[in-house]
Every structure is written in structure tokens, then in C-alpha cells.
Amino acid sequence: MSIDITREFLDNLEEEILAGKKENYQEFINDSHPADIAEIVDKIDEEAAEILFRSLENELGAEVLMEIDEDLRAKFLEGYNGQEIASELIENLDSDDAADLINELPSDQRREVLDNIEDEQQALDIARLLIYPEGTAGSLMGTELIKVYDTWRVLQCVKEMRKQAEEIERVHAIYVVDASNKLLGTLSLKKLLTTSTKTPISEVYSSKVQYVEINTEAEEVANYMQKYDLVVVPVVDPIGHLVGRITIDDVVDFIRDEAKEDYNLASGLTDEVEEDDSILSITRARLPWLLIGLFGGLLAASVIGRYETDIEIIPQMAFFIPLIAAMGGNVGVQSSAIIVQGLANQSLSGGTITRLLKELGVATVNASILAATVIGSSLFLGYSMALALTVAVALFAVIIVAALIGTFVPLILNNYKVDPALATGPFITTLNDIIGLFLYFQIGRLILA
The missing domain is CATH 3.10.580.10 (CBS-domain)
Incomplete structure (x- = not known):
């Protein structure tokens, strides 16, 4: 049966659980799908969630445990000893899920759990699965067939x-x-x-x-x-x-985990974080890339500082700095996102040179249109033809370079077995900012000299 899990429903259920009115919900819960129960457990108060989980029959409880949030699962497992984990949970799971669960346990508890599994063949199958490296077919498979x-x-x-x-x-x-x-x-x-x-x-x-x-x-x-x-x-x-x-469910779980990891990298997070994590944990996940962004910003500021005299002579050049930086970052992220997606689903056709030439062609068309637009807009706003031409040429160059960087960097990272999603985050944006500003002022010197 399907459950309409509303906030009102959760509040009422939580009250009944904490009040010890097991008879009001036990039959209803036992008839529900494990995925629905897991959603309820994830959304109610932690104390009520643990009471509800402990009230489940072993087989149902084991299935629910594998569906709930990883951090909550770890907290629940703290209340079990090795023998209880083996008899109440592991023996009610398929071998692949059992291996995943044991992998989440502290190293000293894994052996205790394996030693307490009554079915020797099951224990042997799980032990074999634990040998295979994470991210391989062996780590995903089950032996039940x-x-x-x-x-x-x-x-x-x-x-x-x-x-x-x-x-x-x-x-x-x-x-x-x-x-x-x-x-x-x-x-x-x-x-x-x-x-x-x-x-x-x-x-x-x-x-x-x-x-x-x-x-x-x-x-x-x-x-x-x-x-x-x-x-x-x-x-x-x-x-x-x-x-x-x-x-297929094993593969879906893997794809979901990989998507989370790529999203974290693209967002500038070093670790997966949850909204209920501590301030220290969230800070630790965010700070490294923020520091990289800070140093990148300082480098960009030093580039601008080198051309302080030019800005004093033609102050209007400063007005277009945000435009140059923003366009370079946007184009770089677009190009890198397309390449990363193609690498992920193996849909990229042709070699590196072919892909670079294609991105170069797209960038050239876009750069031409945007450069023409910026010339017209600058003249309409009353800026000189020389300044308008400077901004247009710089914008054209920045877009071309940003597209090439956004294409080439993920391919290089992938070639060296580094997650190419790294190239869609702050790294690529900061790099394009620095190069874009350098190109802008150098072109300005040439045209406005």
C-alpha cells in the first residue's frame, strides 16, 4: 500500500510512538512498503524513529535499515552488538546489501559480525564480497542467483x-x-x-x-x-x-551516489554534507574550495593591480571588468559541464582534437554574436568606439579561451584518473577569471595605447 506522508501524518505518528501506543500503528506499519517506512523514519524525531525501527520484525527492519539515511543508520547500529547485527540484520539481507552494511561498521566490529553469522556459506560469500575494491562490479554484485x-x-x-x-x-x-x-x-x-x-x-x-x-x-x-x-x-x-x-537497483544506488559526489565537487564541497551535520563538519567540507577561491580572487586582484595605471588613464575600463569575468566563467562552466556529462555516460564521439574543434566552433559563433552585441550596447551607452572595440575583442578572446579550458581540463583530469567533475566547480571559474582579466587589459593596451 502507498502512504501519503504529510507533515500532519508524521506529527500524529510521532506522538503515538513517543506515547507508547504501539497498537495504533504497528499493524499499519507492518503492512507498509520498506521504502515508505524508511521515509517515515528519516523524517520523524530521532528518538521516535529508533523506537519505530526497533519495533519492526527482523526481516522488515533489515530492509528498512538499508533504505534510511546513512548517518541515521550508523546511529541505530551503535545500539547493536556484533551478534545482534549478524542474527537480526545480516542474515535477513542479500549478500550485496550485507557486505555494504558490514563495510560501514568500525573495522574491529566487522570480524565479530562475520564470526556470528550462523550460515557458513553466507559468511563466506559476504567475506569474498568485502575483498573487491569499491567502484567495481565485484563490490556491486550479490551471490544469490x-x-x-x-x-x-x-x-x-x-x-x-x-x-x-x-x-x-x-x-x-x-x-x-x-x-x-x-x-x-x-x-x-x-x-x-x-x-x-x-x-x-x-x-x-x-x-x-x-x-x-x-x-x-x-x-x-x-x-x-x-x-x-x-x-x-x-x-x-x-x-x-x-x-x-x-x-538494476544496485546500479541505481551507485549512480545516485556518484551524482551526489559530482554535485559536491561541482559545488565546491570536499565531503558530502547533510543539513543536520554539525557546523564544524559543514565548514570542513566547504572551506577548502573557498580558500582556493580566495587565493584565486587575490591573484585576479593582483592582475588588476598591475594595470592600475591603465585604469587611471581610462577609468571606463573598470566598468567592464565584471562582464569579462562573468562571461569567461559562464562559458567555461558550460563547456566543462557538457564534457563531464559526456564522459560520465560515455556519449562523447570522436577524439580529443575533434571535440576541441567542435567546442571552438560553438565558442566562435557565440563569441561573434556577443562581441557584436557589446559593441552596439557600448556605443548606445555613450562609450567611445575604441573602448567598445576593446571590450568586444577581449570578450571574443575570453570566450574562446574559456571554452578551450572548459573542454581541455576535464579531458586531462579524466586521462589521469581524476574525477572530471572537479573541473565544473570553482576551479574552472577562478582560472577563467584570472586569464580573462589578463587578456582584457592586454588587449586594452594594444587598442587604446
């Missing part, structure tokens, strides 16, 4: 699938492997239901199967699943053995 052997006949296949399905919440696909566990293909449910029970699986499975290698970058996995419109993709080791599967 249905697999059948190519030597089986349909009847045996159905019997074995029933046994496997008892341990799996959702069946996304049926994978066919050989005796060495090498992935051979997939088996459709339709074929399984419409084929004679005596038919060998080797005669009915499809060998056309999309898969990813365990060390494939997560971003590449996301693009791969998008390209082939996959809900689930099998994961193999370097020699083709089936080791797990990645579902």
Missing part, C-alpha cells in the same frame, strides 16, 4: 531450481553453467515450461548472454546495463566462471 548445469534434463532442472529458489527472494534469471561453473548462457522460463521434461538443458538454453567481468568499473557496468536495457547482469571472474549477479 539460480544456476543450472548444461548436463541436466528439464525435469531435474525444475527440481533443483525449486530448492535454490527457497533461499532467494527474487528470481531475475536462470543461468546455465558447465561442470566447472563456467557461464554458458541463460535459460528462459518459457522454454523451461514448454519443453519436454526429458530434454537436455544443453539443447534449450541460449548462449547469447550479456555479462560483465568482476573487475569492471561500476560506471562501465551502469552504462552496459543501460545500453542493453538489462534488469540484471551476471558477473564472471577473469576465466569466465559465474560468481554473482548485479541488479
